[in-house]
Amino acid sequence: MSVRVWQLLVVVLAGAVAGCAEDASKMRFAQNAVLAKPVHRKAQAVVEKELEKHFGTPLDSVAWLKLPVNYGKAEGKVKSVDGRSVIVDFNAETSDLEGLNSPELSRAGLLFTSGANQGESFLLASYDPSEKSFETLLPLKTAPAEGDQFVVAGQNLRHGRKLYARHCQHCHGINGDGDGTTAKYLNPRPRDYRLGIFKFTSTNKDTKASRDDLKRIISHGIPGTYMPSFVPMLKDNELAVIVEYIRWLAMRGELEVQLLKDLKNDYAADRARKEAKESKASTSEIENQIAKQLEEYVANPTEGLAAFIETVTGDMVSAWEGAETADTVIMPPVPRVPDTTASRERGKALFVKTDGGKCINCHGPTGRGNGFQTEDFQKNDAAGGFYEKRGLHDAWDQPIKPRDLTRGIYRGGRRPIDIYRRISQGIKGTPMPPVAATVKPEEIWDLVNYVLSVPFESASPKAAKAHSVAGQPSEHGNAN
Amino acid sequence: MSSAKVAKPGKPGGENLVFQRGGFTVRKFWCAFFVFWPIVAIIYSLISSLVPSLGWWFPGPSVTELGQRIDNLFYLILYIVTAVFIGTQIAMGYVLWRASHSKDERAWFSHGSHSLEVIWSVVPSVILLFLALYQMDVWALFRVQAYFPKEARDAPIAEVTARQFEWRIRYPAPGKKLQLKPQPDDLYDVNDLHAPINRAVMIQLRSEDVQHSFFLPHLRVKQDAIPGQIIPIWFKAEKQGIFELTCAELCGWGHYKMRAQLTAEREVEFEAYLKKLQADQNYDGHATPSAVAKKDE
Structure with a gap:
């Protein structure tokens, strides 16, 4: 065979190995991502090391106990030992035991809390739920005695990872960056968890999504x-562990983005080149200087990296924990205002008011999602200046359209309470603002009644009349 | 030739020669070979049909009467095909057996025989014509809307819209009729179709994107959903329970995700389900649904 053919073969094979398959055993890192400007490669290495330390890789994940994630934990004591299998008895708590049934247990850990093996942890090879017996991956040096206490932990994370890999990963990505293999074919793009923001929630505008919110999205689509519905294919306990895994990925992403944001000021990717241009020093000297500075930053116990991570995770923990408390869930103080023509007209008047909720600016005079803001250049708060393209953008820098309310498709749910919450608290990560501060609850209900009537407006001549009453030009197109 | 003993029937172009020259042992082997497998197949079918507990036979009876009739058609065809299969296999076995006993007997050259051509054209045509006529009423009942039971035709219970990769379901409000276009008081659910038992019900099937197929295996209902078309399907479940509803047309990478369910329940339970759906859909955060969507027009 000629040399050229060989070269071609090598190129094709290398492409097949490197380009096509994504390594499922490694987490992706946000290098050159939209969310965080690229940092110096040494700083990037620091970020990757920190994330590996606290979160591990998908196949060997670390349960960072500081985070409010239900990693799964079951306590019990040894009943008897039969060769390598240890027959055990759990101290109740059936919900935690569900995960133990899965083959994913193989990498869950067991820690003895009393007896001869106290303080020693073992990886489990298998669990037989009918016999209630474990086998450890490696033989136990000293056989545990009857009554020895132990804890099994981490099974939820591992069960969750397995389900996530099967059902979610190809769109949402191995690390939840919304950039899985099928993501590029989708519009709108799959959610990128790394900002820790989820759009459709029941919580107030400053709070994260609750477990129930995430579960609702997975089960309702x-x-x-x-995003399709995964029920009844996935059972309740499976939804619960997927939710835990997604929250864990979101927290990992948040920490990553925060670290990159923190480091990008002092360790920009092009810092060495820039400084070399400005000063007389050579690039290698500046590289050394950067390395030294970074080392100092990592080593500094009070003002360095560790302290920064401490603060960021502290905020993160309280934010995610806050979403689980009942007082962050938005409940309308008054019941829904009866859905009458009068209420709808009041809602319509509010909708088109340019100094109130300003719905009209984006959603347009008839709710078609064609307000003037969609044709205007918008400010880019994160990067400064304006976006290059006209129209609205979300927190992920993706172009976003205001909902066309005539179509009757409600992404975050069609219940009155869902729409009330979205109007009252806005939609997180999008230009949809909260209006609770300026609009009264009764008025929000009027808006809800109006919004729910928009898809049927053009069909009814009476509603068309209501239209002109509100003083708006009649602009009935074909509702598609 | 001594080399004829090691006959290689696989040798291209040489089969006839080798067979003719082969000893009786080789001929008997092929006779036994071609008789053995049909016998295995028949024994296997007999065991699996006579001992259903093994789970080798077809799935259990349908939960609808129409499904039972479809099954009966299937079994009728199966019996005919079985008879043909056994007959042809016996004939072939007999020919092979006879040829393995006589070196001198020559095969009858039947090519061009007029009466034989007539027989094997007319007999299958009669069978096919019989099947075509015999299945007509089942087909009409299953597919032709004019023959659907009147109670089903008059009041479709839901509109099922397939989309990548889920089933979205729209019911009319309790006491109302399903309209072609969505109504303000319509009720929505996803992936869980509820239907009353012992009543013929009709579903309007649509697709939002690509071709899907609405498949209720336990009810023997399978119908493609085609974008741009509204296709009516009906069924009358006679057993309570949760039955699988899947997509039977490869519709994209997430095809496997389109696993939903049909909940067949008593009329009262179905009504209660719609009421619950309505209450949930009008939920405003206060215990009593004070503002149940009231149309003022």
């Missing part, structure tokens, strides 16, 4: 997007 999001109409108008590619």
